[in-house]
Amino acid sequence: xxxxxxxxxxxxxxxxxxxxxxxxxxxxxxxxxxxxxxxxxxxxxxxxxxxxxxxxxxxxxxxxxxxxxxxxxxxxxxxxxxxxxxxxxxxxxxxxxxxxxxxxxxxxxxxxxxxxxxxxxxxxxxxxxxxxxxxxxxxxxxxxxxxxxxxxxxxxxxxxxxxxxxxxxxxxxxxxxxxxxxxxxxxxxxxxxxxxxxxxxxxxxxxxxxxxxxxxxxxxxxxxxxxxxxxxxxxxxxxxxxxxxxxxxxxxxxxxxxxxxxxxxxxxxxxxxxxxxxxxxxxxxxxxxxxxxxxxxx
Numbered sequence: 001x002x003x004x005x006x007x008x009x010x011x012x013x014x015x016x017x018x019x020x021x022x023x024x025x026x027x028x029x030x031x032x033x034x035x036x037x038x039x040x041x042x043x044x045x046x047x048x049x050x051x052x053x054x055x056x057x058x059x060x061x062x063x064x065x066x067x068x069x070x071x072x073x074x075x076x077x078x079x080x081x082x083x084x085x086x087x088x089x090x091x092x093x094x095x096x097x098x099x100x101x102x103x104x105x106x107x108x109x110x111x112x113x114x115x116x117x118x119x120x121x122x123x124x125x126x127x128x129x130x131x132x133x134x135x136x137x138x139x140x141x142x143x144x145x146x147x148x149x150x151x152x153x154x155x156x157x158x159x160x161x162x163x164x165x166x167x168x169x170x171x172x173x174x175x176x177x178x179x180x181x182x183x184x185x186x187x188x189x190x191x192x193x194x195x196x197x198x199x200x201x202x203x204x205x206x207x208x209x210x211x212x213x214x215x216x217x218x219x220x221x222x223x224x225x226x227x228x229x230x231x232x233x234x235x236x237x238x239x240x241x242x243x244x245x246x247x248x249x250x251x252x253x254x255x256x257x258x259x260x261x262x263x264x265x266x267x268x269x270x271x272x273x274x275x276x277x278x279x280x281x282x283x284x285x286x287x288x289x290x291x292x293x294x295x296x297x298x
Contacts, residue, residue, distance in 0.1 A: 007238025011247040014231035017224040019099060019254025023262050024216040024224070025087050026095040031213025033206060034084035035198035040214075041083065042192030044221035049185035052226075061178045070173050071186055072194075078167025079191030085160035093153030096265045099255025100135060101157045103278040106248055107132035109165040116169060128281040135277030138270045180233050188225070249282040 028037045052058075063071075090098055107129050114120075136158065171183075178186070236244055256275055259265040 003238045007235045007243075008247075010231045010235030011239070011244055012250055014228045014235060015247050015250035016254040017228040017231070018251040019256075020258055021220055021224045022086070022090070022095050022099050022102065022255040023258045024220045025083075026090045026098075026259075026263060027216035028213050028220070029087045029090040031210040032087075032217065033199075033202040034087040035080075035195050036202050036206065037087055037213070037217050038080055038083045039192055039195040039199035040217045041221045041225065042079070042188045042195065044218060045225045046185065046188040046192055048222070048226045049181065049188055049229075052230075053181055053185055056181065058179060058181045061176060061182055063174070063176050063178075067174050067176060070170055072190055074167050074170045075187050075190030076194050077163045077170065079187045080194045081163035082160045082167070083191075084195070085156050085163060089153045089156030089160065091153070092150035093157065094265050095259035095263055096256050096267055096271050097154060098157045099252045099259060100271055100274040100278055101154060102161055102255065103249070103252025103275070103282065104132040104136060104158075105161050105164055106245065106282050107278075108161050109168045112162070112165045112169050124284055128284050131277045131281035131284075135274040135281065138274040138277065180229070184229050246283060249279050252278055 032040075086098065086102075111129050136154075232244075235247075252275060256267060256271065260267050
């Protein structure tokens with residue numbers, strides 16, 4: 001197996017694991033409050049990232065005070081905001097719907113960069129944004145809407161996507177480049193610290209915690225969070241960043257298929273239409289980013 005093919009396999013597995021977080025979050029939503037689940041996830045993942053840093057000899061970054069503040073906001077948005085909104089949304093809507101909506105992340109990130117950073121959009125980016133929006137609209141506005149397809153739930157999940165998009169934007173505001181392993185450790189550490197007070201506030205209203213919810217939290221922390229990190233960056237070492245960006249399209253496909261296979265959810269025509277729109281949008285972004293690189297290589 002060539003180095004490039006190995007990279008493709010690692011990236012594919014990483015994105016399948018990202019899609020599985022939607023299924024885990026659906027199970028968590030049935031048994032744990034969102035901040036409690038988030039705090040537990042980071043409490044499990046943080047020591048593992050510390051162990052990886054020690055094993056690889058990675059050191060903590062030396063940053064100015066302003067960068068530490070940015071990292072704190074990053075953790076609040078991308079780590080805590082994303083996870084809690086996703087779990088809250090999945091209390092109301094299906095995992096299949098959530099998978100399609102989360103697939104819009106690359107397009108939402110591009111839109112945030114345009115609106116906040118003032119970047120001038122290429123026509124292909126605008127077309128991708130319109131396609132992704134059409135995919136989401138196919139999910140949230142339809143005649144067969146019911147409790148399993150909640151508009152409020154979809155709005156919460158889209159809020160999670162915006163939080164993750166802000167995470168990506170805030171990463172550009174850090175003045176010193178932080179190695180991925182160090183950044184992951186910082187995000188889990190800060191995320192756990194931010195979620196902990198809210199988790200303690202949820203304790204009085206907590207009911208009985210089921211084993212499936214606790215097992216799903218452990219899975220989320222160990223497999224997609226830590227295992228997904230290792231696979232993604234192992235893949236990035238073997239292929240270009242632009243090639244890797246195309247593989248993000250596998251995450252919503254994974255979520256949709258796992259929702260049917262694991263949770264027994266029915267995949268509707270609207271979800272298939274939404275998925276097709278999102279996939280075309282993400283792939284078009286990835287191919288547009290790849291073209292300048294190919295020109296440079298030529």
